[in-house]
Amino acid sequence: MKQYSIIVLLIVILSGTAGFAQTSPTAIAEDFKPSSVNQPGQEYPQVNSQGYGRFQIKAPDAKSVVVSLGLGGAKGGTELVKEQDGFWRGTTAGPMDEGFHYYHVTVDGGVFNDPGALNFYGSTRWESGIEVPAHDKDFYALKEVPHGNVQQILFPSKSTNTSRRAFVYTPPGYHKDKSAKYPVLYLQHGWGEDETAWSNQGRVNLIMDNMIAEGKIKPFIIVMTYGMTNEIKFGGMSSFKIEPFQTVLVDELIPYVDSNFRTAANPANRAMAGLSMGGMETKTITLNKPDVFSHYALLSGGTYSPEDIKDKSKAKLIFLSCGSKERPEAIKEATSKLKNAGFNAVSYISEGTAHEFQTWRRSFREFAPLLFKN
Template sequence: MLVFVAILLCYSGFSQNPQQEIKEDFKPSSKNQPGQEYPQVNSQGYARFRIVAPAADSVRVSLGLGGQGGTKLEKNEEGVWMGTTAGPMDEGFHYYHVNVDGGTFNDPGAKNYYGSVRWESGIEIPAHDQEFYALKNVSHGSVQQILFSSPSTKTSRRAFVYTPPGYYENRDKNYPVLYLQHGWGEDETAWSNQGHANLIMDNLIAEGKTAPFLIVMTYGMTNEIKWGGLKDFDIKHFQTVLVDELIPYVDENFRTIADEEHRAMAGLSMGGMETKMITLNKPHVFSHYALLSGGTYSPKDLQNHKDLKLVFISCGSKERPDAVKNSVEELKAAGFNTVSYISEGTAHEFQTWRRSLHELAPLLFN
């Protein structure tokens, strides 16, 4: 059941065409700190790094969640280390960090994003379809932090809530809600910071392609699980936080349509695992289920889910697309409204999940 989570930690982010001549049209990554020229990316998807470390003996950049793979940098006479990836990287967002003489550090030129159970540097390879999550001159919703009481964990917990454009102006309208979970090693900031979920929704709503709804994003762990210990994760604790504590808080404090028909749950990778387990354990809480690189359902799994409106299952073309397609065919044959989506040219990474949310949102609550 946890096999797919391991894929998240093994992916290095490289495409399969490392032999082409590198074009010297490098530009700063859109994820750089203000005013920083490096790291840079070119039109082919190569990344180039520059680290100032005159006293260092070895500098290497480790790419991908978990830091697998690596680009060895070379030092010039001024003590500046430079290097370019061996091949082009997949389109979209990637985590990375810098290894200096065996120590792990973030790139001072790049912004930081929470992944690999730490704040990692981030780099963006421009995608051919990046317009769907671009910041545009449209009406924007808002993403706000909430703190809710969690008696089961004896603390207050944090979530972020996306409210669509018009939410605060049209106070007579109530909205459906999507509960959207992050992957292992990430937290409740991931879908906004790395995934651009709010911009995806703003653009879809502006184009008239989706009904407006709220998105709630919270931390999916109730105890800190170390790498290699995911087998010890017990869904019952987070299930209590989500179903018995967070959902009632959201329904009380936001204008929601507080019933099963207008409530959805989705998640990427480990968040997909959580989505599957909770929806199977609590069949009358949600009516729309979505697993994004997060496993599949079988007809037997859903035999008692009589009011189910939608099942959405997706992954990247470099993952296990056949498993997704086969599952959806079986579910359709059994009479379930099921949709599959395969992100072409991507693996277990945020471009897959950005695209998946873009495909999922218009299907929800219709």
């Protein structure tokens, strides 16, 4: 357990900066546009067609302004230059990977969010966000299709002596047909994030809406709750214990969801998935509780081996994924071994991305249609 947690931690550390392309164009295209996740009416930050980011911060009395991109912010980052009007401006040294990235601004040693950008919970704090338009962004775009509902619930937790929060996605039509029951996916965030991550950064509700409208997927409910990961300090994950969260999830949240939503309340119609540390939680809980879930997905969150799973009949689907800039060979090798052992195992590699939300958006698009086939 400790060894696995350390491996996950190393993946996060090595992927801490926003992914930059291996080669930079000879000239930067001056077609910059405001990021799609800016505050209303704000012109900066901006991105261009090549994936470069451009920033503008007003700090006329500052001595240094640096933009740090990535989970937790990379050392160094993009140094901005002060101009005569009191604004600090600068452009990233290279293009960023497609998709969403966290960042913050360091002004004379103090860490701040960019007032021009929306904030997203990551790195155990609300970070600024920037979106690099992806060539395949259509699958998570907001479209004129029937939309599901993402609602906050507060469920009682005796084990933690409080009410805890979760967000529940119900598909379009859920409130119309009162007789229909739905399978459920329990979907976990990564280290330093919370239960808002998959809908805010991941746009999972829009991915679901679009796939349902296109007839590519069987509608199901998604439940997203806090994985109790942020109490573990960065660098101390080897001491993480799964039991408290396992109790919250299995003994408290699942019964609450089954009692308050129209669920098909049996293992065949229950899945668990998670990204990064959420993948570690998924693996551990699905192995500890083989009678609760039947579909498993680890997104940049490790692998299963055939020896891990004692009863093959209970694992209906095992999905493994990562970005091409992570460890794709390990994912492919593990999937091959699972297939050879007779498991329904599927792998996916997100081309051109690292340990970041574009990898996980694409991974969700690939594994969601595979769920609850039977």
